[in-house]
Amino acid sequence: MKVSLFYLPSVGSKADIEKGRVGLQGHLYDQMLHDITGQARLADELGYDSISFTEHHFHVEGFELSNNPVLLDLYIAMQTKRLRVGQLGIVLPSQNPLRVAEDIAMLDHMSGGRANAGFARGYQRRWVDIMAQQTHGIHGALPHQHDEIDNANRAAFEENFRIIKQAWTQDFLSYEGKYWRVPPGETPWTLDATAKWGGGV
DSSP states (O other): OOOEEEEOOOOSOHHHHHHSOGGGOHHHHHHHHHHHHHHHHHHHHHTOOEEEEOOOOOOTTSSSOOSOHHHHHHHHHTTOSSOEEEESOEEGGGSOHHHHHHHHHHHHHHTTSOBOOOEEOOOOHHHHHHHTTTSTTOOOOOTTOOSHHHHHHHHHHHHHHHHHHHHHHOSSOOEEOSSOEESOSSOOOOOHHHHHHSSOO
């Protein structure tokens, strides 16, 4: 049996949180990193399989302060020996899928092959609406609502997932969908190095 840890990192005590805006206190974030590091090292020693972090933004209240789970994964990977690291998950409708594919591939190399990948659709409109605004019409979608917002969110998630999977499994990528085009139209690509050593144009 494999046992994994899943964190929604929060900062401060109950009293700190009740004062308000505890998420803005850097020293409490530092303390949270220290605490998670100790727990991850212990999990590594005890034989736990993996650790994962959520993705949320703008949580000034102090709950679920994990705006970049891949970076947090790398931080933990550098302080453990065998524990796998991952995300539960990166909110794909709010992301550039090629950047996600690159970041997790880099994490896998930097961690010695210990990266897991986990993706989510995103339901918190207060931040998904902001972070996904480059993809017009995409908003956070609540699990129990099946409406136009949910349909657009699902379509963006599925398209981003297809692009990430292709980026990880194909040497060359071309894609044309509703939200993304790779390459985007008539983008010039006239580097001599690409023609000679990169597979042509």
